[in-house]
Amino acid sequence: MGLEKKLEAQAAARKARSVVEASDLQQAMIPPDAPLHDRTYTEISTVEEIAGILTISSGAASGFITQSRQMCALPPVLDALSMGSLSWQQARIFADETEALDHPAAAALVEHFLDPDAPNPARGCPATGLVPARLRARLRGWRERHHPESIEKRHHKSAADRRVEFTPDRDGMAWISAYLPADQALAISNDLTATARGLQGENETRTLTQLKTDDFARRLLTNRGATAIDRSTGLVPGEAPEKIIGLATLVGSDETATVASTCSDAGTQVDHGLSTDGTDPGTNPATGKVPTPRADVLVTVPFFALLGLTDEPAELDGYGPIPASMARKLLADGAESFRRVLLDPSDGTPLEIGRTSYRLTKAMKKALQLRDGKCTFSGCNNNSLDNEADHLTAWQHGGTTGISNLAQLCPKHHRLKHNSGWEPTAATKHEPPGWTSPTGRHYQAEQPDREPPQWPPGILSTEASPPEIYSSAHSPLENVLLQLLPG
Numbered sequence: 001m002g003l004e005k006k007l008e009a010q011a012a013a014r015k016a017r018s019v020v021e022a023s024d025l026q027q028a029m030i031p032p033d034a035p036l037h038d039r040t041y042t043e044i045s046t047v048e049e050i051a052g053i054l055t056i057s058s059g060a061a062s063g064f065i066t067q068s069r070q071m072c073a074l075p076p077v078l079d080a081l082s083m084g085s086l087s088w089q090q091a092r093i094f095a096d097e098t099e100a101l102d103h104p105a106a107a108a109l110v111e112h113f114l115d116p117d118a119p120n121p122a123r124g125c126p127a128t129g130l131v132p133a134r135l136r137a138r139l140r141g142w143r144e145r146h147h148p149e150s151i152e153k154r155h156h157k158s159a160a161d162r163r164v165e166f167t168p169d170r171d172g173m174a175w176i177s178a179y180l181p182a183d184q185a186l187a188i189s190n191d192l193t194a195t196a197r198g199l200q201g202e203n204e205t206r207t208l209t210q211l212k213t214d215d216f217a218r219r220l221l222t223n224r225g226a227t228a229i230d231r232s233t234g235l236v237p238g239e240a241p242e243k244i245i246g247l248a249t250l251v252g253s254d255e256t257a258t259v260a261s262t263c264s265d266a267g268t269q270v271d272h273g274l275s276t277d278g279t280d281p282g283t284n285p286a287t288g289k290v291p292t293p294r295a296d297v298l299v300t301v302p303f304f305a306l307l308g309l310t311d312e313p314a315e316l317d318g319y320g321p322i323p324a325s326m327a328r329k330l331l332a333d334g335a336e337s338f339r340r341v342l343l344d345p346s347d348g349t350p351l352e353i354g355r356t357s358y359r360l361t362k363a364m365k366k367a368l369q370l371r372d373g374k375c376t377f378s379g380c381n382n383n384s385l386d387n388e389a390d391h392l393t394a395w396q397h398g399g400t401t402g403i404s405n406l407a408q409l410c411p412k413h414h415r416l417k418h419n420s421g422w423e424p425t426a427a428t429k430h431e432p433p434g435w436t437s438p439t440g441r442h443y444q445a446e447q448p449d450r451e452p453p454q455w456p457p458g459i460l461s462t463e464a465s466p467p468e469i470y471s472s473a474h475s476p477l478e479n480v481l482l483q484l485l486p487g
Helices: 002-028 036-054 058-072 075-083 088-098 103-114 132-146 151-159 182-199 208-221 324-333 360-372 411-418 476-484
Strands: 163-168 174-179 297-302 314-316 320-322 338-343 350-353 388-391 406-409
Touching: 002 036, 002 058, 002 075, 002 088, 036 058, 058 075, 058 088, 075 088, 075 103, 088 103, 088 132, 103 132, 132 320, 151 320, 151 324, 182 208, 182 314, 182 320, 182 324, 297 324, 314 324, 360 388, 360 406, 388 411, 406 411
Parallel strands: 297 338
Antiparallel strands: 163 174, 297 314, 314 320, 338 350, 388 406
C-alpha cells in the first residue's frame, strides 16, 4: 500500500504538470493582438477538452487547472508530490491555503512546513506525515497569523455571511448546517458532546453521534428559557407588543437586549447587546445578539493581545486562530468556562494558567492539555476537553504520575491502547508521545506549533539582554507588568 500511495502521488504530479502545460500551450497559440472574445473562448474550449479527457465536469476541470497552477507555482509542493512524500490530497490543501496569499507569503508558508532547514521550521510531526484534516488545521493556523490582512478585518467581513442552510438527502433524511463565528460553533459542539457523554451508560443503546444529534434536535424544537419565542405572538415572553413591525419583530435585531437571565439547561448566557469586538450591534451589522458561549474551552491568548496592544490571533482549543477581540470578549463574559492561557511575550511559551485550585491533579491536567492540544493518537482531531489522561507506562508496571508519563486520549483510542498492540513512544515535558502500530510502523508525535507573540511598537525590544528586561526577584509576568505600568 505504501508503494501504491507513492505511485499515485507521482502520477498526480505528472497529470498536474500536463494540465498546466496544455493550458499554457493553448494560450501561447493565440495571436498577441487577438480580441478578448477569442481568448475567452479558447480558455473555455481548453477546459472542456481537459474535462472530456479526464471524464470530469467542466467545473471540476476548471478547479483542477487552478489547483495545478498553484502547485506548479510552489516548486517544493510539486517536488514533494513528484517524490511521493505528499499525497495529492495533501498537495491540494497547500494549494487551497495559499490561494489568497501573495507569492512571498505563500512561499514562506511552504518553506515553514516543507523545508527542515528553514529559519523557523514547523515542529513535531512533519507535514508529509499529517492526515489531511490535521495538515489543513496546521496550515490554516500559520496562514491566519501571517496573512497580509488582519484576522480582525477578515472575521468582520465573514461574520456578515453567517447563515443556516437546509439540504435534502436520501431516505427521508436531510442536513441542517450553520455558518457561525468559531467561538459560538465550538461551544455548541462541545456542549452537545459533553451532554451526550453524560447520557452514555450500560442501558443506553444510542451511539455518541446519535445522542448528540437527538440532543441538538431536542434543543431546537423545544421552547426553552427566556430566549424562547411565543409562536402565537412572535415575541420573547414579557416583550412589549410595540416591537412588532408588520409581520416581523425586532427580536435578534440591532436593539440592545433587555433579557439578562441564564438558561442553565442551555449552557448559555444572554448577551447584553455587544458584538464580538465590543461595539454596539446597531453600528455593526455584521453581528447580532447571540448568547455568549459558556462551554468549557481553552483560550490561548498572547499577553499583549489580551491587553489590547496587538491584534495578533488567539488560539481556540479545537478550532485554531481567532481574532483577539473575540478572545477578550470570551474571557470577559465567559470567564467561568473559558479558561485563560497567557503566553510569555518573549518566546510564546505558556506563562500562566487561570487556576481555580492548587490541587496537583488539576494543574497537571491543564498542563497536559496545553502540551498535547488534542488526542495524541495519529490523525485524531478530538479536542482537549473531551479527552482522558492516560498513563503511558501503566501504574501497575511501575509508571509514575508525571506529565512525561501522561498523554491525552479520546475514549475510542484510550480503549484501543488497552485492547490492541498499539504502543505509545516516550513523551517529555514539552512533547507528546508518538505511536507504534501492531505491524511495527512508527507514527511521529504532533505538537502545537506556537510562535513567539508579537510585541507592540515601542514596548520592550525582544533583542534586549535579560538583565535589561527581567529581574530575578519577580516572575516573567510581573516583570512585564512592571515595565508596562508607570511607577
